[in-house]
Amino acid sequence: MKHVAVLMGGWSAEREVSMDSGLACTEALRSCGYKVTPVDVGRDISQTLAEVRPDVCFNALHGRYGEDGYIQGLLEIMGIPYTHSGVLASALAMDKPVAKKLFAMADMTCAEGKIFTRKEIMDGASYPKPFVIKPLNEGSSVGVTIMLEGENINLSDLPWTFGEQVMIETYIPGREIQVAVMGDTALGAVEIKPLGRFYDYEAKYTSGKAEHLMPAPLSPENYSEALRLGLLAHQTLGCRGVSRSDFRFDDTGAGEGKFYILETNTQPGMTALSLVPEIAGHSGMAFEELVRWIVEDASCDR
Numbered sequence: 001m002k003h004v005a006v007l008m009g010g011w012s013a014e015r016e017v018s019m020d021s022g023l024a025c026t027e028a029l030r031s032c033g034y035k036v037t038p039v040d041v042g043r044d045i046s047q048t049l050a051e052v053r054p055d056v057c058f059n060a061l062h063g064r065y066g067e068d069g070y071i072q073g074l075l076e077i078m079g080i081p082y083t084h085s086g087v088l089a090s091a092l093a094m095d096k097p098v099a100k101k102l103f104a105m106a107d108m109t110c111a112e113g114k115i116f117t118r119k120e121i122m123d124g125a126s127y128p129k130p131f132v133i134k135p136l137n138e139g140s141s142v143g144v145t146i147m148l149e150g151e152n153i154n155l156s157d158l159p160w161t162f163g164e165q166v167m168i169e170t171y172i173p174g175r176e177i178q179v180a181v182m183g184d185t186a187l188g189a190v191e192i193k194p195l196g197r198f199y200d201y202e203a204k205y206t207s208g209k210a211e212h213l214m215p216a217p218l219s220p221e222n223y224s225e226a227l228r229l230g231l232l233a234h235q236t237l238g239c240r241g242v243s244r245s246d247f248r249f250d251d252t253g254a255g256e257g258k259f260y261i262l263e264t265n266t267q268p269g270m271t272a273l274s275l276v277p278e279i280a281g282h283s284g285m286a287f288e289e290l291v292r293w294i295v296e297d298a299s300c301d302r
Contacts, residue, residue, distance in 0.1 A: 001035050004295055005054035007071065009040040012063025021270040022060035028291045029058065041066070046074060056298045057082040058291070059267060067267040068094035076300050083294045085266040086301040089238040093266045096136050096167055099237065106236040108229060108261045111248075113169035121166070130171035146171060172260045174250035177216050179230025180268070180279040181243045182290075183297065186227035188279040191216035212275070214282050219256070222249070226259060233264045241297050242290075244268040244276050 006029070008022025009015055019040075026038045037052050039045070041061060049057070057075055059082050061067060067084075069091035075082045085093070093099055100110045115136070116125055130148045148171070176192040193211040216223060226247065233245040245264045251257030268276040270291070280290045 001033065002295070003035040003037070003053070003055045004029055004058050005037045005039050005049065005052050005056075006058045006060055007039050007041050007045075007066070008060045010061045010063070010066050011042075012061070012065060014063035014066075017269055017271060018060055018062040018066065020272075021062065021274070022058075024272065024287075025058055025060050025270050025291050028288045029295065032288050032292045034295065041071070045071070046078065049075075049078060049080065054080060056080065056295060058295055058298070059083050060270060062267060062269065064094075067265075072301075076302065079300065081298040081300055083298045084241040085237070085239045085243065088301070089240070090266050092237050093239070093243075093264045096134065096263060099263060102236050103233060103261050106232055108232065108236075109258060111169040111172050111260055111262075113167055115165055115167050118164050118166075127168045128170075131168050132171050133166055133168045136165055136167055172248040172250055173252045174248050174257070177218070177226055177247045177249045177259070178275050179226055179245050179247065180276045181230050181234040181239070181245070182280070182293065183241070184231070186231045187276075187283050187285075188214070189216040189218070189223060189226040189230065190214045190275055190279055191218075192275075212278060214278060218249070222257060222259075229259055229261065233261055237264055237266070239264065239266055240299070241266075241294055242268060242276055 006022045006026045008018050010018060022038060026036050029036045037054060039048060039052065057080050059071065061071060065071060067090055069087045072082065072087045072090050076087060092102065097115060103110055132144060132146050134144045177189055178192060179189045180187040191213040193213065195210060216226065218226060229247065230245045234243045243264055243266050246262040248260045248262060249257055250260065268274060270277060277287050277290060
């Protein structure tokens, strides 16, 4: 019987949703017949894993230290196979400016943007509206703010929580499209219609805050293009296992519309409201089957 340690919690801004993901995966893996040890990750995680001695780690951590290459590097050193992407792909995907450069090199369209320091903004730096301001290395829309035309708040008036730099991008109008990839296959695309301002942390993890249209109501040509781009993003970063890429589809002007990639999540949520399980379910894959595949796909980079 394979022994799986499910890593969850941690100390990032996404601790709560990581606990939800981890507990859901723990229950599903037990129903599949695995021996499962849930682990609330602390800074003594290496000692904990040495005591638990799992055959594989299911990485259900979200946010910094969980999906940015740090925990992956530790597991590499300890020689414990783990789920989802490896050290380099995780680090690249979490660093938004670096990921954008790689996407652009792969002929994927990104929103225009610029990196500002805290000092530049406090000294009165500006950016043409509408725009989106976001931390360089957070997930789940943590710290993201949208500034639309006609809003008179200055950049220096915004709360500043994450680091010494932020990225500001031109706001892309249109529709929110998200694509799930498993291995070398794009599973499907869903359209998200948030009831609030945008698909923020609350909308992602609170029931009734967003409408999910599965499959995304796109033309056959645009749906195929969304899947192609999702798989391309996965491959460009060198991801393995499961990933989810987020796009804006701007169909507000003339023509067929255009996809803009926002980011790739190397460890998508696995809660009751999460998109990868929903997309997999639409393709005929039960949640238990999905987590079993993820565990059996686990490995080390070397």
